Amino acid sequence: MKLRSLLFVPGDRPERFPKAVATGADALILDLEDSVVPERKPEARAAVRAWIEAPREDGPAVFVRVNPIDSDEVAADLEALAGLSLDGVVLPKAEGAESVAMLLDRLPGDYLVLPVASETPAAVFQLGTFAGVAGRLAGVTWGAEDLPASIGAATAREDDGSYTDPYRVVRALTLFGAHAAGVPAIETVFPDFRNLDALAAYAARGQRDGFTGMLAIHPTQVSVINDAFTPSEAEIAHAKAVIAAFDANPGAGALQLDGKMIDAPHLKSARRLLALVG
Template identity: 35%
Template sequence: MRSWLLAPADKEKALTQASTAGAHVVVVDLSRAAPEERKQQTRLAARDFLMSHREQLVAARKFARWVRVGPMVGMEWRQDLAAALEGGPEGIVLAECHGPEQVKELAAALYEIEGRVGLKTGSTRIVPEVGGSAASALRLHHFADELHARVSGLLWDSAALARSLGARRMRGPGGLWTDALAHVRAQVLLAAHARGLDALEAPFRNLREPEGMKRAAQAAAADGFSGMLAISDTQVADINTAFRPSQEEIAEARELVGLFALNPDAERIAFRGRYVGQAELAKAKALTG
């Protein structure tokens, strides 16, 4: 899943546009702060959107439906989660995640709510949004050491990190990430690959620079990220194009899958001058599936 489109749950127009944007994943954002009365309306809007697109997912696989909740302060995130799961989303993006212990807390809440609303136990996946503060950035190595089975990817939070540092910019000359942000980005990429997870690039936030957006998406794909967040439906096509596998990559993946099919009991196999294992096979299957 290459393009992840973040759509505010309190903006009906954004949700409508998201459903036809061509994104592989639509992430309904419930994490935005609001007065309680408005928050209740937003939860209902998110639930209704998820439910209205539930059948199309089964029938045509147009896009996966995820929800962003958090941060895990007070009880609001639990109320957001309960409303969201009534719509049966495929996964939850946990905003401002400070460590694996918060993932475990979210997973425990998911088990409880899944049973209550009739979802299959363990069916809801998790993508934590990590590295949003200096303290959490310094603990990123824990995501490579201990991780809940529900976690399918890692996403880093460039905007939150910049705010926590008091940074006046996120990118420097040529659109490159500033040093501190680039350091966190690299750690997230390494941790994700160490655990065989999706690595998701932070969104490009300047909607007035479409060429900068294209370069950012191309750089993320070239650096080894598996997908990227979009904050507008206008960014989706560029992300899909940047992360689309080449014909050479698809051919290589098919060759690898074929070799393992001929050697079904092999854990590792010689392939194009190197040894590859089950992790590479899983990536090849995802590429050709």
């Protein structure tokens, strides 16, 4: 499953579902949590179920974000999803592999889970546990909004939009936790959806650092994110050249390519890049 861009859509706005499909997002996340006020959650559940059940042409993967596993709302969410043909469930405020296992126990089926893995202080200390449920994960993502609120911090960001030190740490731990589990690392949202230049720079940094996709909160963000997480023709050509060089020199530990030394980590990166493009 290719997951460069994952677009949130409020579950109580079904008129937006077809428009979201048309954005080119790799996945839609139909939301039953934060974007839906409590009194509209029953309406949202009904709308999400009806849309997923209706016949439609092939399109993006479909995920549903439920409410936290320890909330009063999650039982009704899971009842609404029972038996549906969807690709996965986004679990907010996940606290490590145990939270994922609890969700899977309550929602029978072959669904994948995308945990939002850093939204509580306790969750930060569980970011290395996801290998235990890796076979049921679509990836691991993080959030920089709920965590500062939960500890009374004023913000997670500096005036220039960059993260303050505590949240740089959380981002890095999420990145390494996902890769330790062998699943995609999904970058968090960029809230300033009107600033596409800043989004492009943010997404490019995520791709540089090892994230393989990113959450989107507005349709205009999708194409920018897709571009950032799609390897360029030059990158693909270089990766093929690295692999070809080692294929032509079996047993070599290090080689020269275009005047630079390449070794085993370069070969691993090249194979990973080509796997991303299929």
